[in-house]
Amino acid sequence: MNESSDGLVVKNNPFTNHQLPLGVRLFMNAAKLTFHVTGRVSPRLAGVLALRLFMTPPRFPIPRRELKIRESARLTMYEIHGEQIAVRTWGEGPSVLLCHGWGGRGTQFFALIEALVAAGYRAIAFDAPAHGDSSGIRTNMLMASKTIAGIVEREAPISAVIGHSFGCGIALLAIDRHQIPSDKVILFSCFTDTLWISQQFAKAFAISDGVIEAMRQTANQRFAHHFDKPWDWMDLSPVNTINKVTGDLLLIHDKQDTHVPYQHALKLKQIAPQIQLLTTEGLGHKKILMNKQCVDACIEHIRG
Secondary structure (H helix, E strand, O other): OOEOOOOOEOOOOOOOOOOOOHHHHHHHHHHHHHHHHHHHHOHHHHHHHHHHHHOOOOOOOOOHHHHHHHHOOEEEEEEEOOEEEEEEEEOOOOEEEEEOOOOOOHHHHHHHHHHHHHOOOEEEEEOOOOOOOOOOOOOOHHHHHHHHHHHHHHHOOEEEEEEEOHHHHHHHHHHHHHOOOOOEEEEEOOOOOHHHHHHHHHHHOOOOHHHHHHHHHHHHHHOOOOOOOOOOHHHHOHHHHHHHOOOEEEEEEEOOOOOOOOHHHHHHHHHOOOOEEEEEOOOOOOHHHOOHHHHHHHHHHHHO
């Protein structure tokens, strides 16, 4: 469980690197016990329970630093595939779509939003299903990529797409399966594949290989018709979708990222040598979104 399908050794875990409250830590311990017992009795049932948990994002309080940009936004609620999706916009000019990470919110891009508006762009940030002010309890990459396609349809034309972490995966999937524009794409802290994500989830909750395989099979069966053809987990992975970007692509990744290790960026660069890679140090997984060098690089990339 320490390696992904492409051999990347993982020293950290995106499911446990957050500063979790005591109640969440107690829940995780209870979940581990549940999977241990249920997995011995019925791996299939344990797989169903694991999928429910896997698709349930955590919700964190909005930090004070995001309040100013949140209050200055124009908020629209779109109904997309049965969910109420919160979409916020700022500024005037060519539109740039921002796709946040798992458990996050659109306003996490506050530094980039301010820079985009100052540079003459219109920033569009949304809360994915089951995130922020949007409705829902559970979501996944398939649902979130359809949400992106629905937003693009309503907010077209889109000049650039920017993703962070989980937001990278769903942006690339929307480019691949829903043909959203990809003239300018920027990916912060992008992971390589969904098998790695499920492996880290299994590691965080001490879930056996048999149960995690049952979870994957349940997902394939339950969401078999989300696309126009059958899919497997690797079909959703950036290693297979990144080459569907037709325009200029910039990767930004920190060497000390403890959620998505830097090796993921190197793997993606190896797969698609034409992409640009901006490497930072000491910013980790989240501060990278607020760094002036990174923000300036985004504006330059979109303008170029």
